[in-house]
Amino acid sequence: MAISVLDLFSIGIGPSSSHTVGPMRAARLFVQHLDDLGLLTDAHGVRTELFGSLGATGRGHGTPGAVVLGLEANDPATVDAEQADQDIARVAATGELNLAGKHAIRFDTDRDLVLHRRRTLPRHPNAMTLTACTADGRTLLTKTYYSIGGGFVVDEEDAGADRVATGTTEVRHPFATxxxxxxxxxxxxxxxxxxxxxxxxxxxxxxxxxxxxxxxxxxxxxxxxxxxxxxxxxxxxxxxxxxxxxxxxxxxxxxxxxxxxxxxxxxxxxxxxxxxxxxxxxxxxxxxxxxxxxxxxxxxxxxxxxxxxxxxxxxxxxxxxxxxxxxxxxxxxxxxxxxxxxxxxxxxxxxxxxxxxxxxxxxxxxxxxxxxxxxxxxxxxxxxxxxxxxxxxxxxxxxxxxxxxxxxxxxxxxxxxxxxxxxxxxxxxxxxxxxxxxxxxxxxxxxxxxxxxxx
Structure with a gap:
């Protein structure tokens, strides 16, 4: 079982690992991927759709704010909990988001963060889809992530493999039960x-x-x-x-x-x-x-x-x-x-x-x-x-x-x-x-x- 104890115990912020920590990590992964592909500065807007439990109780669990923080490249382990609320309020008030901490885009929290209260995706009840578009509406990148509990996040490609992305690390005394x-x-x-x-x-x-x-x-x-x-x-x-x-x-x-x-x-x-x-x-x-x-x-x-x-x-x-x-x-x-x-x-x-x-x-x-x-x-x-x-x-x-x-x-x-x-x-x-x-x-x-x- 190639998972470390330090993967299981991680430092983050409340109120929810699956609804706050996971979505923040997913949004951060998305903008990092966009940047790695050289597409960041082409992005004019980003839309996030929250499904299942994320859509049903996301507002009470702080999910929209967590997505905003992740899109600005904040990490749950290091984000300033005191400053976080101010950053979320800034984006809501100005309608501008600093994508990946590098590229300013227009962002309307009511329009660009959609909570589907009764729609689910098949692989897991905590699902979110992020889409980056150009100024003329062309899709640059779309990714679906699943927040599978404890702050762990898998994307669409890994979701069907297992509950834990085990990687290739071999431990001395493996055990599964x-x-x-x-x-x-x-x-x-x-x-x-x-x-x-x-x-x-x-x-x-x-x-x-x-x-x-x-x-x-x-x-x-x-x-x-x-x-x-x-x-x-x-x-x-x-x-x-x-x-x-x-x-x-x-x-x-x-x-x-x-x-x-x-x-x-x-x-x-x-x-x-x-x-x-x-x-x-x-x-x-x-x-x-x-x-x-x-x-x-x-x-x-x-x-x-x-x-x-x-x-x-x-x-x-x-x-x-x-x-x-x-x-x-x-x-x-x-x-x-x-x-x-x-x-x-x-x-x-x-x-x-x-x-x-x-x-x-x-x-x-x-x-x-x-x-x-x-x-x-x-x-x-x-x-x-x-x-x-x-x-x-x-x-x-x-x-x-x-x-x-x-x-x-x-x-x-x-x-x-x-x-x-x-x-x-x-x-x-x-x-x-x-x-x-x-x-x-x-x-x-x-x-x-x-x-x-x-x-």
Whole structure:
């Protein structure tokens, strides 16, 4: 499985990996391709059409703005989250866009960004087509991209191949299933994180991998800290109040942080997802809609586990990455494809397995913890009220973080043997997602999204 843990954990901005990060990357890829072909300065206009879930809930997820930023060659990992809103407003106000950061064109956000609320393309529910034209209307380039979850993007040519563009990179200990992963661990005597660390050598040396994962942890910590300090109302029209900062003050006043570790874990997750909902800097883990769970459980490890250290942080993220790869390879982490079980469920499973690893669990106990984390999120719908990543997403991350800790503790009480394997629960999640009606898969046409009155 030639995918790096650093592909799965990427730094970006909220509120959605599939609706914000992916479309920004796709738009940036499009203008880069246009430039590589020598056609950039011939472009007089660019039109973007958003289909399926991107069209249905794109406005609430910030997709039009993300496309604008991508067309100006911004990258989710480096874009200034504070400046981004001003740049989007500038384009809307002036009607001018700096294509690829080099070439000014006229751009009408109402005319040139089309959201098809009920039209879909066949390969994936998150689809977008970009077309560049000359002044006389001649088409220079047309490309269709699919945002397949977690910020991953494939174009029309790659969409039918697989869920992950594997490339040609060969790793030392390849695995495609949970059973293969456990078998590799038994054969080598390596832990899950140890095996993953050796695989990462296919891309970089061990020190670079450790440093990069510590950078991911630094961004996660900064996001939690920001979420615990920012107050006010989240954007988008629902008037959802930020609650993490006030709740944190209350918990500090009560003292005994270790005795209230689970409450803190829940708050850490909510703090991250409040930042995500505000369009701020987050780590996709494995998606933005579920970005709070892994940082929260990692905070739980650092703050509540004696002997926690940087090596443990690296091992945690490596183990979580191994589990996330299994979900991405064999099912989906896209809420638009399988519902929120693919986002919050996958993140809960990843965090549970990772915590079991750093608490001293065997590979079998790690697999057991990951299975428990997903088993009790099966069928979870993606039904964002108002198409915003706020209700029920913020609380859902808090609850899943607590569930992940419980799953790890439960698995460590056993010997790793379990009636349901990780592979079986991943397969069940995929089948459940296929059976789920589209109104429960990030379209805001079912569930809480239609039973809550917007005020």
């Amino acid at each position: 949970g059973d293969e992963l456990l078998r590799r661990c038994r054969e080598t005597g390596l832990s899950v994180s140890g095996l993953m660390l050796e695989n990462e050598r296919a891309w970089r040396d061990e020190r670079q991998t450790r440093d990069s994962l510590m950078e991911i942890w630094t961004v996660m910590r900064a996001c939690v800290a920001a979420g615990l300090s920012h107050e006010g109302v989240l954007p988008g029209g629902l008037r959802v109040r930020r609650r993490a900062a006030a709740a944190a003050r209350s918990l500090r006043a009560q003292g005994d942080p270790l005795g209230r570790a689970m409450e803190w874990t829940m708050l850490y997750a909510m703090a991250v997802n409040e930042e995500n909902a505000a369009g701020r800097r987050v780590v996709t883990a494995p998606t933005n809609g579920a970005a709070g769970i892994i940082p929260a459980v990692l905070h739980h490890y650092v703050n509540a586990v004696p002997g926690a250290d940087e090596d443990g942080v690296v091992r945690f993220l490596l183990t979580a990455g191994a589990i996330g790869m299994l979900f991405k390879e064999n099912a989906s982490i896209s809420g638009a494809e399988v519902g929120c079980q693919g986002e919050v469920g996958s993140a809960c499973s990843m965090a549970a397995g990772a915590l079991a690893e750093v608490l001293g669990g065997s590979p079998e106990q790690v697999g057991n913890a990951a299975e428990i984390g997903m088993e009790h999120n099966l069928g979870l719908t993606c039904d964002p009220v108002g198409g915003l990543v706020q209700i029920p997403c913020i609380e859902r991350n808090g609850m899943a973080a607590v569930k992940a800790v419980a799953a790890a503790r439960m698995a460590l009480r056993g010997d790793g043997r379990h009636h349901v394997s990780l592979d079986q629960v991943i397969r069940t999640m995929k089948q459940t997602g296929a059976d789920m009606k589209s109104k429960y898969k990030e379209t805001a046409r079912g569930g809480l999204a239609v039973n809550i009155i917007e005020c």
